Amino acid sequence: MPLDAYPEHILLTPGPTPIHPRALHAMTRPMLGHMDPEVFALNREIQDDLRVMYGAEPEGFTALLAGTGSLGMEAGFANLVEEGDEVLVCANGSFGRRMAEMAARYGARVRLVTAPLGEAIRPEDVAAQLAHGGDIRMVAVVHGETSTGVLNPVPAIAELVRGSGALLTVDAVTTAGMEPFHMADWGVDYAYTGAQKCLSAPPGVAPVAISERALARYAARRTPTPLWYCDFEGLRDYWTRQTYHHTVPVNLHFAFHAALQAALEEGMQARQRRVQQVGEAILGALKPLGFSPYVRRPEDRLPTVLALRLPEGFDDPGVRQALRQREISVTGGLGPTAGVIWRLGLMGEAARPGPYRALMTALEDLLGERGLVERFDESLNGVLA
Numbered sequence: 001m002p003l004d005a006y007p008e009h010i011l012l013t014p015g016p017t018p019i020h021p022r023a024l025h026a027m028t029r030p031m032l033g034h035m036d037p038e039v040f041a042l043n044r045e046i047q048d049d050l051r052v053m054y055g056a057e058p059e060g061f062t063a064l065l066a067g068t069g070s071l072g073m074e075a076g077f078a079n080l081v082e083e084g085d086e087v088l089v090c091a092n093g094s095f096g097r098r099m100a101e102m103a104a105r106y107g108a109r110v111r112l113v114t115a116p117l118g119e120a121i122r123p124e125d126v127a128a129q130l131a132h133g134g135d136i137r138m139v140a141v142v143h144g145e146t147s148t149g150v151l152n153p154v155p156a157i158a159e160l161v162r163g164s165g166a167l168l169t170v171d172a173v174t175t176a177g178m179e180p181f182h183m184a185d186w187g188v189d190y191a192y193t194g195a196q197k198c199l200s201a202p203p204g205v206a207p208v209a210i211s212e213r214a215l216a217r218y219a220a221r222r223t224p225t226p227l228w229y230c231d232f233e234g235l236r237d238y239w240t241r242q243t244y245h246h247t248v249p250v251n252l253h254f255a256f257h258a259a260l261q262a263a264l265e266e267g268m269q270a271r272q273r274r275v276q277q278v279g280e281a282i283l284g285a286l287k288p289l290g291f292s293p294y295v296r297r298p299e300d301r302l303p304t305v306l307a308l309r310l311p312e313g314f315d316d317p318g319v320r321q322a323l324r325q326r327e328i329s330v331t332g333g334l335g336p337t338a339g340v341i342w343r344l345g346l347m348g349e350a351a352r353p354g355p356y357r358a359l360m361t362a363l364e365d366l367l368g369e370r371g372l373v374e375r376f377d378e379s380l381n382g383v384l385a
Contacts, residue, residue, distance in 0.1 A: 087108040
């Protein structure tokens, strides 16, 4: 099938997001070798910009892993957990459960703190587990649970972990790069995201940030890291000491660098406002049709993934298929929330009025409704139009 036969879809999904124009252009640069001095200079800029994005300490280590956000998740457990370590995982959705599974595969004795679907982890439940005894070596939490649209209270959890001796690992896949993230101030030891989420770069690299404390834990390992590909020492050999480890995807580095610089130029507070304005406009337009927030408490709602409970009797697969035929991609629920919610992505280039105005126009036609586009535009108040 020729390349130009593939239609251009409007992606309103929780990832991937539309590629930023500057990132798309950067990918057309001629190939360079992964050991060329120009690439090492580029990598140093990426590392510096990642420290800014994450709010990381200067003594720590930042890098891109050659894989998606799930590799970022796995690398943390592979490097910072050893056989028999006790790990406390906060699991209130699919990606919290994935953390628990990965930790167990690396030999951890996993304890869980859970919450019902659509509800945030309660800090007091984390405090109870930390006070329960044992030697908890790591606490792991998903900041924005993509599967349910829940924002977990990472700052409050971090305050509890501080001084406990445990490392804090945070999945920042749907927050870092779109919402303020204060790694050093909060006391986060390991954070990761995916390039294709909030930064609107192509998938294939996972930006990670590692604290000085986590590097010390790694250095004190009793056994070698079982995952050679993302061993912290090997990564530092390449990123810091400029010695060969593996072939990195250079053109993805070009694209990521361009997308990250565009995000930092816009500023995290401006990006946060953009998400909030578009999200409120979507809800304002769809609420009269019977759509409602899936997450009950406003403070627990993840701004970058708008989880909407569907109206009673709504033909979820039929409407999404009809939208797909119009080249508009909308994502439904996962597992128990399938047929119950839509999950609309508000990350990076998706968090703009244009794509969602197209959705409102299509829904007006498909549902025989009027006024969706008008309500959407009125809610924006012309700020982002």
